[in-house]
Amino acid sequence: MKLTRRHALGLSAGAIAFAATGLRAVPASASVEDTEKRIMEFTGGKAPESGKITLDAPEIAENGNTVPVSVSVESAMSGDDLVESVMILAEGNPNPAVATFHFTALSGAATATTRMRLAKTQNVIAVARMKDGSVFMDKKEVKVTIGGCGG
Amino acid sequence: MAAPKPRVKVPKTASAGEVITIKTLISHNMESGQRKDKDGNPIPRQIINKFTCEFNGQKVFECDLDPAISANPFFEFSAKVNESGTFKFTWVDDDGSVYSSENQIEVK
Numbered sequence: 001m002k003l004t005r006r007h008a009l010g011l012s013a014g015a016i017a018f019a020a021t022g023l024r025a026v027p028a029s030a031s032v033e034d035t036e037k038r039i040m041e042f043t044g045g046k047a048p049e050s051g052k053i054t055l056d057a058p059e060i061a062e063n064g065n066t067v068p069v070s071v072s073v074e075s076a077m078s079g080d081d082l083v084e085s086v087m088i089l090a091e092g093n094p095n096p097a098v099a100t101f102h103f104t105a106l107s108g109a110a111t112a113t114t115r116m117r118l119a120k121t122q123n124v125i126a127v128a129r130m131k132d133g134s135v136f137m138d139k140k141e142v143k144v145t146i147g148g149c150g151g
Numbered sequence: 152m153a154a155p156k157p158r159v160k161v162p163k164t165a166s167a168g169e170v171i172t173i174k175t176l177i178s179h180n181m182e183s184g185q186r187k188d189k190d191g192n193p194i195p196r197q198i199i200n201k202f203t204c205e206f207n208g209q210k211v212f213e214c215d216l217d218p219a220i221s222a223n224p225f226f227e228f229s230a231k232v233n234e235s236g237t238f239k240f241t242w243v244d245d246d247g248s249v250y251s252s253e254n255q256i257e258v259k
Contacts, residue, residue, distance in 0.1 A: 065221060065222070066221040066222075067221075070227075077231075090219055093219050094185055095217065095218060095219065096219075097217035097219065098217055098219040098220065099214055099215065099216055099217060099219075099220055100214065100215040101212070101213070101214050101228075102210075102212070102213040102214065102215075103212060104209075104210050104211060104212070105231075106206060106209055106210070106211040106230060106231055107211055107212050107228065107229060107230060107231065108170035108171075108229045108230055108231030109170055109229045111228065111229055112212070112214070112226065112227065112228045113225075113226065113227035113228070114214070114220060114221075114224065114225055114226050114227075115220070115221040115224070115225050116219050116220055116221060117183070117218075117219050117220070117221055118219075
């Protein structure tokens with residue numbers, strides 16, 4: 001990919017990274033399939049139910065380099081009512097994995113916030129695995145204004 | 152890159168059984184492995200791939216990071232404190248370096 005002088009001047013180093021990833025020949029469907037495969041690996045083949053988990057991300061992210069994302073799962077976080085892990089996936093990224101949180105009884109509450117990179121407008125998915133083996137999922141579309149070269 | 156510097160915000164005091172909020176940030180480029188340098192050669196991936204928080208030696212919260220985490224990774228999470236003690240935070244780099252930070256909390 002050829003970067004013009006204007007791009008080099010006008011975009012931060014990180015934005016250039018997205019320009020590079022955005023133009024890579026990765027078909028969108030491959031990543032969606034990869035996302036589904038990762039969810040199945042995470043849940044052990046179980047189809048996730050909706051409810052209990054809430055994924056919070058902005059509807060419109062102006063800068064795809066740093067998009068805040070929060071998850072919270074309803075749970076008493078003691079005894080058997082415990083959230084083990086929450087996985088966050090972005091199905092439109094070159095690599096859908098974003099992060100996996102692991103909670104313990106000492107966490108007090110199954111909530112966590114971080115910041116992620118999004119290459120383009122896409123669905124962000126959070127999957128929670130409980131101690132009893134049940135799995136829950138929430139999905140949210142995030143529109144990305146500047147993912148790369150005006151992406 | 153300058154040596155990553157962790158910054159952590161933990162309340163100094165809490166009441167027993169309280170669920171507190173902890174915020175952490177560490178300066179790190181989080182090189183995704185997707186970028187290319189001026190000559191078109193890919194820049195190798197170098198990110199922090201694991202973050203853990205322990206309280207008095209017991210695991211509180213842990214996160215596996217992937218390249219989609221923004222530069223200067225930020226985390227906000229909660230912890231239940233039943234006694235006074237020390238929070239220990241560790242970040243593990245792809246190159247094997249470990250960065251850590253400790254914070255005391257007093258339970259009244």
